[in-house]
Amino acid sequence: MTKTFGFGAALRRLSLAGATLLAVAVPALAQSVDLTLEERTVNINGTDRPAVTVNGQFPGPLLRLREGEEALIRVTNRMRQSSSIHWHGLILPSAMDGAPGFSTGFVRGIAPGETFEYRFPVVQSGTYWYHAHNLDHEQRGLYAPIVIDKREPEPFRYDRDHVVQLSEWTDERPLRVLQNLKRDPGYYNWNRRTLVDLIRDLGRAPDGEARRAIVRNRIEWGNMRMDPTDIADVTGATYRYLVNGFRPETPATLLFRPGERVRLRLINSGAMTYFDVRIPGLKMTVVQADGNNIRPVVVDELRIAVAETYDVIVEPRDDRQYQILAETMDRTGWARARLAPRTDAPVEALPQHRPRPVLTMADMMMNPGPTGLDRGTPLPEQDQPGHVAPMGGMDHGSMAGMGAGQPQGQAAAPAMDHAAMGHGAMAGMPGTGGGQAAAPAMDHAAMGHGAMDHSAMGHGAPGRSGAQGPGTPATTTAGGMEAHAGHGGMTMADPVVHDTGSPPGARVLSYRDLRPLRADPEYRTPDRIIEVRLTGNMERYIWSMNGNEFWRAQPIVARLGERLRIRFINETMMNHPMHLHGMWMVPDLGNGAFNPRKHVVNIKPATSLDVDVIVDAEGDWAFHCHLLMHMESGMMRIFRVTRDGTPVASTQQPAQAAMPAGHRH
Amino acid sequence: MTFSFSKATSAGLLVAALSFSSAWAQAGGGHAGHGAPVSLGTNPSAVQSVGTTPASGAEDHTGHSPIYFGAVLFDQNEMRSNGRGSPIYAWEGSGFYGTDYHRVWVNTRGETSRERGALERAEAQVLYSRLIGYYWDLQAGVRHDFRIDPREGTPSRTYGVFGLQGLAPGFFEVQLQGFVGGDGVFLARAAASYDLLITNRLVLQPEVELNFSTGWDRDALIAPGLYRTEVGLRLRYEITREFAPYIGYSFESFNGGATGLNRRLGEKPSQSTVVAGIRIFF
Numbered sequence: 001m002t003k004t005f006g007f008g009a010a011l012r013r014l015s016l017a018g019a020t021l022l023a024v025a026v027p028a029l030a031q032s033v034d035l036t037l038e039e040r041t042v043n044i045n046g047t048d049r050p051a052v053t054v055n056g057q058f059p060g061p062l063l064r065l066r067e068g069e070e071a072l073i074r075v076t077n078r079m080r081q082s083s084s085i086h087w088h089g090l091i092l093p094s095a096m097d098g099a100p101g102f103s104t105g106f107v108r109g110i111a112p113g114e115t116f117e118y119r120f121p122v123v124q125s126g127t128y129w130y131h132a133h134n135l136d137h138e139q140r141g142l143y144a145p146i147v148i149d150k151r152e153p154e155p156f157r158y159d160r161d162h163v164v165q166l167s168e169w170t171d172e173r174p175l176r177v178l179q180n181l182k183r184d185p186g187y188y189n190w191n192r193r194t195l196v197d198l199i200r201d202l203g204r205a206p207d208g209e210a211r212r213a214i215v216r217n218r219i220e221w222g223n224m225r226m227d228p229t230d231i232a233d234v235t236g237a238t239y240r241y242l243v244n245g246f247r248p249e250t251p252a253t254l255l256f257r258p259g260e261r262v263r264l265r266l267i268n269s270g271a272m273t274y275f276d277v278r279i280p281g282l283k284m285t286v287v288q289a290d291g292n293n294i295r296p297v298v299v300d301e302l303r304i305a306v307a308e309t310y311d312v313i314v315e316p317r318d319d320r321q322y323q324i325l326a327e328t329m330d331r332t333g334w335a336r337a338r339l340a341p342r343t344d345a346p347v348e349a350l351p352q353h354r355p356r357p358v359l360t361m362a363d364m365m366m367n368p369g370p371t372g373l374d375r376g377t378p379l380p381e382q383d384q385p386g387h388v389a390p391m392g393g394m395d396h397g398s399m400a401g402m403g404a405g406q407p408q409g410q411a412a413a414p415a416m417d418h419a420a421m422g423h424g425a426m427a428g429m430p431g432t433g434g435g436q437a438a439a440p441a442m443d444h445a446a447m448g449h450g451a452m453d454h455s456a457m458g459h460g461a462p463g464r465s466g467a468q469g470p471g472t473p474a475t476t477t478a479g480g481m482e483a484h485a486g487h488g489g490m491t492m493a494d495p496v497v498h499d500t501g502s503p504p505g506a507r508v509l510s511y512r513d514l515r516p517l518r519a520d521p522e523y524r525t526p527d528r529i530i531e532v533r534l535t536g537n538m539e540r541y542i543w544s545m546n547g548n549e550f551w552r553a554q555p556i557v558a559r560l561g562e563r564l565r566i567r568f569i570n571e572t573m574m575n576h577p578m579h580l581h582g583m584w585m586v587p588d589l590g591n592g593a594f595n596p597r598k599h600v601v602n603i604k605p606a607t608s609l610d611v612d613v614i615v616d617a618e619g620d621w622a623f624h625c626h627l628l629m630h631m632e633s634g635m636m637r638i639f640r641v642t643r644d645g646t647p648v649a650s651t652q653q654p655a656q657a658a659m660p661a662g663h664r665h
Numbered sequence: 666m667t668f669s670f671s672k673a674t675s676a677g678l679l680v681a682a683l684s685f686s687s688a689w690a691q692a693g694g695g696h697a698g699h700g701a702p703v704s705l706g707t708n709p710s711a712v713q714s715v716g717t718t719p720a721s722g723a724e725d726h727t728g729h730s731p732i733y734f735g736a737v738l739f740d741q742n743e744m745r746s747n748g749r750g751s752p753i754y755a756w757e758g759s760g761f762y763g764t765d766y767h768r769v770w771v772n773t774r775g776e777t778s779r780e781r782g783a784l785e786r787a788e789a790q791v792l793y794s795r796l797i798g799y800y801w802d803l804q805a806g807v808r809h810d811f812r813i814d815p816r817e818g819t820p821s822r823t824y825g826v827f828g829l830q831g832l833a834p835g836f837f838e839v840q841l842q843g844f845v846g847g848d849g850v851f852l853a854r855a856a857a858s859y860d861l862l863i864t865n866r867l868v869l870q871p872e873v874e875l876n877f878s879t880g881w882d883r884d885a886l887i888a889p890g891l892y893r894t895e896v897g898l899r900l901r902y903e904i905t906r907e908f909a910p911y912i913g914y915s916f917e918s919f920n921g922g923a924t925g926l927n928r929r930l931g932e933k934p935s936q937s938t939v940v941a942g943i944r945i946f947f
Binding site for chain 2 (some may be wrong): 101178179180183184187190191192193194195196217223224225287354537539540541542549550551632633634636
């Protein structure tokens, strides 16, 4: 009845992505499926390499579920190591979550030869994905889309449905990649700033002041022992970027008929790579983020953090092919697919890469968030000594002054004055610092205002307009970036606006655009706030939260039913896509009950973002950075939800290792 | 040929994919919900069964414990020529194994004799290394200087070592070591180097090493104060991170009282050499 109707509706609405490697493995009515994990060779770059396949497929087969039914998934491990499947973003009992060492009764994962039976009610709809909860297997191919059909019709119309799953492949063993990074953090970065760049920049500089600024900028970065070109830890030097398993040279072809509305389910299944996605010639209407429907937003471009999903609708009208271009954030590679009316169209050339972005001093200027440096929030544990804040070498005194809204005339760096000004303005203080701006910096300061307003919007006014601006493209194109950095960027980094180097006027999605269709019924002020500092160091490739790696950290304990605010403070120079299993995270974007529910929240370098957790699922859950090399390095915690908020024994202890009968075969 | 092979493989994948997609296209837009599992993975050119891949403990790693890893770097692995006589071979290398925080560290250096070609002197250190902060390792252990030829050269010596090694602001690699010898003489060594990236592969590395002593150890050619200096400039080309041939210049000099000790042996207290070698990292 309902089922049949829904099924028929699904049939009418959906046509599977033609050229994807994904097969429909699930009868929609039965909701029962068998998945077999197996090592097989694939040949991506001309060499046979061992991949991890699901039912013989690389990447794994699409899993199609229906909201409101029960899913029964039997996973058989035919590999020689323990493995696991985690249902990313799904709300389910802890025991079914598939994170070894966290999930109840799932201490070692699925042992070789064993079959594990996952059984859980499907309580949500949208685009998700599943993957192994370890670096080695996920990087080598154990990832695939999950599409959950909504019980009621979607609030938006579309004629066709394609999955666009972004990922990477390396011929190296994934743990080898991690070890290379630990031995030499610049191992995969062949785009560092060089003497040749310096001479070129000095040659282009208009005057002596600009030249001095360039040199000063180099020295400042050197003194911080950081590399502004360190945008991605692992680059195109070893990665090939894939869409649905296809290299960009031989792209997947997603069919459409001109005039159709095509729903693209974008999934970033990369282990380490952020992609900037655009489809030249088409606007993308974002209708869903992380599986939750949002008010449609029309954008030209979006940055998809690792493990996020976005559903966009495009309306290709012309009888021609359109390229779905996903450029890596560090501009060292492309993933691409194409939308085409026919499969036999010749493959078009890839465009030139946009200029690579570099971090600026402004990016690294710690944005202390709404409370300033006086955080006043308790940490979930005692800190370990040894972490270094990014601005270690800079003048913290003036930062503190800024926090108080009193820009001080300290000449530590012009950047500081401007930042002070920006901050003062944000706080509604008179911008008294303006007079100190060095002449060449003035216009930049003006430009920076856009971003400043965004910040103010995010933390204060719940108005809509904050996200409507075109971002701040003018200051972001990399060509001018290094010079600008010399003057100091004028504002602190906005925690959610992305600089993709898009042309002026192009609209880039930001988290502030993500507004649910209806007010979140569970919205309320948080019961308490804890602080999670994202810590680590590129030079040693050490990653942690609050200075503690996973193996020496206490669990974060939450009480069932509370609304816990996590104040993320990213003290590193990398983006960290933070992922919490089993519960929704709600980034506070100043939109109150219209803040979106997400399973991954990206925390930009040197920024702070408040994220509320709706604590409604008992058990031990994994809470980690979804950059798998960071997770593997220890940027992970047990997120423990108990009824009374007191710690209970961890599932990691052998004493707790007993498994419930009936789930092992 | 690798490229064409990969092309062919990808083409195979593409063809398979295209035929697959056209099948879908013909079937119309309504197939998504059907249960028939279609597996492209059976495409034999792309995916074959692997019998067995040996399981190693490392592959089981799931982020629940510290990673053990190691590295070996032969920063100097070179022939040195001063324009007269036969060139000598010299090396300076180090290696470690352990976690981010705790490591066993081995440093070694040595060179061959200009006259005989055999090994003339060699030094090895075995250290425990503990990370303090993000940039510095505190190290302690032993150093042994080998006497290769029992009739000549410096005598063998064993020292206790403590030191600090890391990255100073400005990206200077720094090593500070103190040596406590058997004779109650205290030695110190300070070394620093910098990688100047001319391009991303062409790297100029200046390097300085200074050796100090608090007293005399005449047999080992050690005199109070600054007794030995090494300055080097090496230009390497990183074909890969692991393999980087280089050329350069090296200047070694005995200073202070050690000058006289050398003269007595009939050696020149300082010499400049042109060097050529291969930096190895793995």
